[in-house]
Amino acid sequence: MADHLMATYGRLPVAFTRGEGAWLWDGGGKRYLDALAGIAVCGLGHAHPRLREALCDQAGTLIHTSNLYRIPVQEALGDRLCAAAGMDRVFFGNSGAEANEAAIKLARLHAHRRGIEKPEVLVMENSFHGRTLATLSATGNRKTQAGFEPLVQGFVRVPYDDLGAVETAASNRPSTVAVLVEPIQGEGGVVVPADGYLAALRALCDRFGWLLMLDEIQTGMGRTGRMFAHQHDGIAPDVMTLAKGLGNGVPIGACFARGAAAEVFGPGSHGSTFGGNPLACRAASTVLEVLESERLAERATGLGTRMLDAFRAGLAEVSGVEQIRGRGLMLGIQLDRPCGDLVPHALEQGLLINVTAERVIRLLPPLIIDEQQADAIVDTVVRLVRDFLGDAM
Numbered sequence: 284m285a286d287h288l289m290a291t292y293g294r295l296p297v298a299f300t301r302g303e304g305a306w307l308w309d310g311g312g313k314r315y316l317d318a319l320a321g322i323a324v325c326g327l328g329h330a331h332p333r334l335r336e337a338l339c340d341q342a343g344t345l346i347h348t349s350n351l352y353r354i355p356v357q358e359a360l361g362d363r364l365c366a367a368a369g370m371d372r373v374f375f376g377n378s379g380a381e382a383n384e385a386a387i388k389l390a391r392l393h394a395h396r397r398g399i400e401k402p403e404v405l406v407m408e409n410s411f412h413g414r415t416l417a418t419l420s421a422t423g424n425r426k427t428q429a430g431f432e433p434l435v436q437g438f439v440r441v442p443y444d445d446l447g448a449v450e451t452a453a454s455n456r457p458s459t460v461a462v463l464v465e466p467i468q469g470e471g472g473v474v475v476p477a478d479g480y481l482a483a484l485r486a487l488c489d490r491f492g493w494l495l496m497l498d499e500i501q502t503g504m505g506r507t508g509r510m511f512a513h514q515h516d517g518i519a520p521d522v523m524t525l526a527k528g529l530g531n532g533v534p535i536g537a538c539f540a541r542g543a544a545a546e547v548f549g550p551g552s553h554g555s556t557f558g559g560n561p562l563a564c565r566a567a568s569t570v571l572e573v574l575e576s577e578r579l580a581e582r583a584t585g586l587g588t589r590m591l592d593a594f595r596a597g598l599a600e601v602s603g604v605e606q607i608r609g610r611g612l613m614l615g616i617q618l619d620r621p622c623g624d625l626v627p628h629a630l631e632q633g634l635l636i637n638v639t640a641e642r643v644i645r646l647l648p649p650l651i652i653d654e655q656q657a658d659a660i661v662d663t664v665v666r667l668v669r670d671f672l673g674d675a676m
């Protein structure tokens with residue numbers, strides 16, 4: 284069937300031909316409720332009328348020029364996103380991994396300018412930052428790295444949500460220049476750190492003169508109930524990366540910087556052929572407008588709380604369910620055993636879910652779902668989990 288595609292993905296045997304809102308249809312006309320949104324990408328759902336209109340208009344006007352020239356729609360998007368994020372400057376690429384590559388390069392250049400020859404970036408165990416060589420080296424998952432050695436040097440790993448380990452690293456690793464961290468670990472299993480973790484990291488970065496670099500690729504764009512997850516903590520990063528929900532499916536990534544970090548890159552430091560082209564920037568501008576005008580982050584808070592409460596009620600005292608956690612519409616249900624088999628079971632029932640870190644059911648529905656859809660997701664997942672764990676209702 285897919286003989287000429289490199290076998291990089293273990294794909295489910297279904298192909299979707301059409302989408303609308305939180306619904307997808309396969310070629311046979313079967314309808315599925317999408318509780319994954321292309322892994323936190325389609326926050327506005329599928330075929331959103333305002334995005335469709337903007338993209339058709341832009342495709343009929345200008346898709347691409349080059350960063351050799353000014354791109355007004357990129358400049359306008361930069362202004363709007365920086366205002367929303369409290370950042371000073373942004374570099375646009377095409378994916379999450381590229382956004383993180385830019386952040387890592389920025390940290391190194393910043394350090395070299397300060398006379399640190401072999402800068403090191405603190406990264407977390409169980410993290411995920413992408414599949415390029417530098418970002419897989421930063422990623423805290425041996426499976427992602429295996430076979431691709433030698434890895435890129437200059438990363439020091441500490442456990443997530445462990446401030447003591449960061450302080451120890453500070454005394455042992457004098458060449459540390461930055462911390463790269465996800466506000467909530469996504470691929471690692473929807474791991475929510477203790478309250479105050481990001482604020483304490485901010486304080487440590489200030490104390491040691493490090494850059495706080497937040498990977499908001501999965502948590503950004505309204506997903507956790509604020510436009511950016513760190514806004515729950517009332518702190519400001521020095522560097523922040525975005526992708527996924529930024530373009531609602533049109534590839535775009537972004538690396539933001541604030542203060543001194545925003546002045547690090549100059550002409551020739553970094554670049555991308557496609558990055559920030561008119562089509563991608565028009566998509567992201569429209570996504571931002573819709574998120575703001577439809578108050579989708581607030582919606583994520585309300586629906587997320589509703590779903591968490593319903594999961595906690597529906598799975599209370601079911602043995603085998605270890606923890607139910609999340610923030611906004613980024614939800615995880617951790618079981619005591621590997622549960623990848625739930626994904627095809629859910630598909631049969633017309634529901635798209637994901638399992639990550641082997642035993643965490645991850646739900647990342649579009650932010651536009653309504654209450655009935657949220658309840659339908661919970662009902663189906665509760666039933667599937669109970670069946671899977673042999674706990675009849």
Ligand SMILES: Cc1ncc(COP(=O)(O)O)c(C=O)c1O
Nearest residue numbers: 378379380411412413469500501
């Ligand atoms: C937190 C985080 N960073 C980076 C990435 C990599 O993004 P991309 O697949 O667009 O390169 C992902 C993708 O899952 C992610 O969740």
